[in-house]
Amino acid sequence: MALTEARAVDGVTGQSYNDCGKHMISALKKNRVTAILSISEALNQIKDIDSLLDRVLFEARRFSRADAGSIYLLENQKLRINFVQNDTLTRKESGKKYLYQNHSLEINDQSMAGYVALTKKPLIIADAYHLPQAVPYKFNRSFDESAAYLTCSVLTVPLITPYGKLIGIMQIINATDENNSVIPFSNEDELVVSFFANHAATSIEKAKMTREIILRMIKIAELHDPEETGAHVNRVAAYAIEIYSAWALNNRKSEDEIKRIRDILRIAAMLHDVGKVAISDLVLKKNGPLSADEFKQMKGHVILGARLFKDSTSDWDDMAAEIALNHHEKWDGTGYPGEITDLFAENCSSGPGKKGAGIPLAARIVALADVYDALTSERIYKDSWPEEKVLQHIRDQKGKHFDPELVDIFFSIYDVLRAIKNKYSEN
Numbered sequence: 001m002a003l004t005e006a007r008a009v010d011g012v013t014g015q016s017y018n019d020c021g022k023h024m025i026s027a028l029k030k031n032r033v034t035a036i037l038s039i040s041e042a043l044n045q046i047k048d049i050d051s052l053l054d055r056v057l058f059e060a061r062r063f064s065r066a067d068a069g070s071i072y073l074l075e076n077q078k079l080r081i082n083f084v085q086n087d088t089l090t091r092k093e094s095g096k097k098y099l100y101q102n103h104s105l106e107i108n109d110q111s112m113a114g115y116v117a118l119t120k121k122p123l124i125i126a127d128a129y130h131l132p133q134a135v136p137y138k139f140n141r142s143f144d145e146s147a148a149y150l151t152c153s154v155l156t157v158p159l160i161t162p163y164g165k166l167i168g169i170m171q172i173i174n175a176t177d178e179n180n181s182v183i184p185f186s187n188e189d190e191l192v193v194s195f196f197a198n199h200a201a202t203s204i205e206k207a208k209m210t211r212e213i214i215l216r217m218i219k220i221a222e223l224h225d226p227e228e229t230g231a232h233v234n235r236v237a238a239y240a241i242e243i244y245s246a247w248a249l250n251n252r253k254s255e256d257e258i259k260r261i262r263d264i265l266r267i268a269a270m271l272h273d274v275g276k277v278a279i280s281d282l283v284l285k286k287n288g289p290l291s292a293d294e295f296k297q298m299k300g301h302v303i304l305g306a307r308l309f310k311d312s313t314s315d316w317d318d319m320a321a322e323i324a325l326n327h328h329e330k331w332d333g334t335g336y337p338g339e340i341t342d343l344f345a346e347n348c349s350s351g352p353g354k355k356g357a358g359i360p361l362a363a364r365i366v367a368l369a370d371v372y373d374a375l376t377s378e379r380i381y382k383d384s385w386p387e388e389k390v391l392q393h394i395r396d397q398k399g400k401h402f403d404p405e406l407v408d409i410f411f412s413i414y415d416v417l418r419a420i421k422n423k424y425s426e427n
């Protein structure tokens with residue numbers, strides 16, 4: 001098989017690097033540089049960190065036709081895996097769950113990634129299973145073993161801002177030739193990918209800041225245990241993205257549209273409960289069932305949330321308003337708040353609930369994601385439910401609380417949703 005053939009090529013690395021490192025730069029064709037710069041421009045347009053990492057990794061892999069890759073970002077002095085792509089695993093239905101990894105590496109010479117972060121220099125490895133004798137790092141086989149994948153050639157580059165600050169590393173795996181056989185990375189790959197990584201680092205840092213500001217906003221808004229709130233919104237957003245993506249494939253949406261919606265949906269979904277900012281602590285943190293009056297106050301969070309987005313100007317505002325307002329509507333029309341004529345009216349409590357496809361898709365998706373997460377988590381007013389009881393509830397509510405098509409999708413991607421739950425378990 002192609003992957004094993006490539007192992008015969010060993011030690012290519014050090015040699016050709018010394019020979020031609022210098023004039024490789026001039027060999028970089030002008031139009032390639034132009035291409036990288038215009039990609040960098042495009043990266044600045046992408047606001048959500050996950051969409052951005054997705055694009056950065058995709059473009060970096062494209063240069064070397066690499067099968068897989070991951071980005072680790074610096075968090076609390078460690079490298080935390082933030083994003084994974086793997087074409088081989090994505091082609092298999094059962095492989096997708098491995099893309100939600102949750103591990104951290106120390107910045108030291110024990111792993112390739114740690115070594116690159118330590119030295120701030122790119123590293124080419126021809127075959128991860130046959131490392132050169134003298135190197136300090138080892139290859140960790142646990143990912144290959146659990147996912148039945150075979151890592152061979154590896155290119156790891158540091159992500160460094162123009163101010164010299166290390167923000168993480170990018171690792172791309174298994175370069176291929178035109179016949180899809182795995183080959184080693186070349187020195188040109190290294191130069192192009194490093195150049196690109198340095199340009200991408202600035203956008204990544206900006207997008208990370210946006211995400212952090214939003215998470216802080218949510219913490220302030222919810223006045224809950226901050227740790228749990230961050231994990232809750234991250235999970236709801238990730239579930240929503242995956243449910244949407246599967247829905248979009250079923251409904252033959254274009255690749256471009258899917259990318260665009262994923263970008264705004266993730267942030268909008270995170271903000272679904274931000275209207276709780278205006279709900280009294282006495283109600284929000286009540287350690288037990290709510291009275292009718294308290295529940296009436298609580299229901300106001302959907303209107304308060306929608307108001308927050310009504311006259312701002314960023315891309316995700318419309319969707320955020322739509323989700324905030326409609327995430328407690330139910331498919332059968334028994335949800336709240338129902339049609340609202342004037343969002344800013346003093347007392348705008350409402351008529352009968354919206355129904356079926358009259359509820360915006362994004363809100364139908366978040367409704368399912370939010371309830372799944374609420375039931376599988378502990379809340380101040382309830383214990384978490386056993387998994388089987390949660391799944392039974394979702395099955396029972398198909399066509400009642402939830403859009404039936406989305407419930408089918410939920411079960412068809414359940415292993416991915418479980419992997420997400422695992423990844424954001426306590427944050």
Ligand code: C2E
Nearest residue numbers: 283284285286287288289290298328370371374379381382
């Ligand atoms: P949340 O905790 O994020 O829950 C979101 C939704 O998950 C709920 O919307 C409901 O549809 C579903 N859910 C949560 N827990 C349960 C449960 O034990 N059984 C069932 N069948 N469904 C559940 P809902 O009911 O509109 O509530 C909106 C928000 O109101 C909740 O958000 C929570 O913040 C608050 N809330 C609801 N009930 C209580 C309560 O009894 N005590 C307190 N302190 N807060 C409550």
Ligand code: SIN
Nearest residue numbers: 111112113138139140
């Ligand atoms: C890992 O997956 O643990 C990272 C591999 C490495 O960089 O050594």
Ligand code: SIN
Nearest residue numbers: 224228229232379380
């Ligand atoms: C949360 O979003 O983590 C809190 C939901 C709640 O229990 O009110």
Ligand code: FE
Nearest residue numbers: 272273327328
């Ligand atoms: Fe809510």
Ligand code: FE
Nearest residue numbers: 272273370374
């Ligand atoms: Fe919620």
